Amino acid sequence: MMNKILIKNMEFEQELYKIGSLCFRGHEWGSTGLSLRAKKGSSDCVECRKFRTKKSKSLALAEKRVLALERKQALESLEISLGIDRTRYYLGSIGVCGHEWMNSGYTLRRKGDAPRKGATCIVCACIQNSSPLLEADRLYWFVRSKDQLIQDTCREFPELNTDFVFLGNICRNGHVWNETGRSLRYTHRANSPCVSCSEDLNERNRDSKRERARERYWMPGGKESYYRSAYRRLALKNGGSSSGLNKSQRELLKMILKGACAYCRNIPLPEELELDHVIPLSQGGDDTPENLLPCCLSCNRSKKDKDFLSWYTIQPFYSKAGISEIFQILGIPVPEQFWVS
Missing domain, CATH: 3.30.40 (Herpes Virus-1)
Known part of the structure; x- marks a missing residue:
């Protein structure tokens, strides 16, 4: 009789909850000797459900931390095996650019004080001639990636003479060689320029030289x-x-x-x-x-x-x-x- 009076005087959302028997954990609701349970779905005790949800979140967070630690350790070992200077660079996830570093499945990025600077892809910075990029970074990217790209070219396209040309990253003008998604570049020239870009530049230089020669020809003398x-x-x-x-x-x-x-x-x-x-x-x-x-x-x-x-x-x-x-x-x-x- 006393329980019925207490239940009438206590307020709760009757559309969502109901008063049921005491749960096995003894979560009493409002000194009634009973537990508040959900009407829809499982009729578990509300306090038990909160405890279970909180426990699952803490477990998921712990699992994420373990996975993150394992991923960090794997990346560190991969960076060491690839000979990366870990004081200045690190391996990060591949972004929209899709620049993979030495077939590792990751992009080489530059460490920095600010997050924006730290998230800079070395390959993107070199291709776009980004001013914040140091010359040492450019040389590091050029030497390390060039050797790997030459090896890939020898393996995938044995008909190409890698003493003169190799397949490198796509140039800023988007010249793609034979639908490979990469540009054909010179091997022993400084910064390995794209073959198509060099030919276009030579043609423009020839045209400009001809035009200047015509102008000089019709000048006095x-x-x-x-x-x-x-x-x-x-x-x-x-x-x-x-x-x-x-x-x-x-x-x-x-x-x-x-x-x-x-x-x-x-x-x-x-x-x-x-x-x-x-x-x-x-x-x-x-x-x-x-x-x-x-x-x-x-x-x-x-x-x-x-x-x-x-x-x-x-x-x-x-x-x-x-x-x-x-x-x-x-x-x-x-x-x-x-x-x-």
């Missing part, structure tokens, strides 16, 4: 400078020599015969008077004053790279006196067959 450089390169290429005559020296050579052509003896317009290499540069002639004669535009285009004697002797203006004077200007002894009686 650019045409003469272009041909001087071309003559010098051609002479050296074919075993000749070059004295590197400047513009004023070439103008003096043009006026040896007072503005006349050394071959046909006509006096052309000043802009049509040129210098001809008696022995063509393509045949080993020198780009020096001893091999240059003033020549009109017509004779220069007619002679081209032909032999001087074979070309001159079939011209309508050929004469022994003319050829003797040409040899004298060049400082060469006149052959006997061209002596003037």
Whole structure:
């Protein structure tokens, strides 16, 4: 009778709970000698359920700590086996970048004071040329990962000559080689640049050089400078020599015969008077004053790279006196067959 009166005076949510017999742990509710039990699901005592939930949480937390300790010990042993400098780096979980360090299943990260700095992936920092990254970090990543990547390339693609190229991490421009998800890189060049990036850079450099050469060509004096450089390169290429005559020296050579052509003896317009290499540069002639004669535009285009004697002797203006004077200007002894009686 007393229990019924106490139950009526005690407040609890009757939709969720009910008053039942005392549980085996003796959790009495409100000095009634009975236990408060749940209506839905198992009719366990409310206090027993709290105790069981608290116990399960503590057990789960303990298990997590054990697993974390085991994982830490496993990572430490893996870092030691891979030869990682544990004072500056550690192995962390692979992020969105997917940069795996030496097939370990983890990403190499840099230790730091701040969590953000400590979570930096070394490979990402090197690829993105991140300013906080130290040069020592870059060298460490480059040397350690390059050796492993070369070994992987030898194993997976034996047709590639790893003395020159290897498959490395994908470059910042996203050049993928044969759908492998990696970029083809040079082995012995500094920082192992991507082959496709190097070719694109070379092409851009060639285009820019051509554009600058065109601009210089059409500048005042650019045409003469272009041909001087071309003559010098051609002479050296074919075993000749070059004295590197400047513009004023070439103008003096043009006026040896007072503005006349050394071959046909006509006096052309000043802009049509040129210098001809008696022995063509393509045949080993020198780009020096001893091999240059003033020549009109017509004779220069007619002679081209032909032999001087074979070309001159079939011209309508050929004469022994003319050829003797040409040899004298060049400082060469006149052959006997061209002596003037």
